[in-house]
Amino acid sequence: QKEVEQNSGPLSVPEGAIASLNCTYSDRGSQSFFWYRQYSGKSPELIMFIYSNGDKEDGRFTAQLNKASQYVSLLIRDSQPSDSATYLCAMSRGGSNYKLTFGKGTLLTVNP
């Protein structure tokens, strides 16, 4: 089992809807969790990170972390066609280890 599993998608939502992207992880030592967005042919760009249980909101984006259940999710409210991209979940153990382990990504399409 890969360390980081994402819902494989592709995920298609209508414009204005809520898009929900999910990620589970196997390493209980994971400390920090990141969501990246990657447009086709471009490099990944950070959307947000979370390290405490609960919700963290930034504009239309909300990250949710549940360490007991080992999942992290990203909600995109009022989805726009410009949100169409691949979303990558990643995590790091922290301590003296700062490398990130990535999931395979979920392709999101927002239909006008």
Added chain:
Amino acid sequence: NAGVTQTPKFQVLKTGQSMTLQCAQDMNHNSMYWYRQDPGMGLRLIYYSASEGTTDKGEVPNGYNVSRLNKREFSLRLESAAPSQTSVYFCASNVNRNNSPLHFGNGTRLTVT
């Protein structure tokens, strides 16, 4: 402030040829990384360097070597390219602290024929 700069952007090699991918960052980051990205496989770590003078293997190191030339530069070398190394390669960097996100270069698209 250029961030993370990778060269070249595109490269075509024949099987058995060698090449070096260059990466430089101007953000004074301690750690640097090389990932490859293949369709359906996500980003997989090849090698990383937690600080100047150290390098470690990642998930898929076979067929690659790296050099951390100084704090700014981290190069990836393919000694004898194989078609299985056709991929998009990303260099990234971050600081040595918790919750530190990766900053990525624009990628190198490599094709080995």
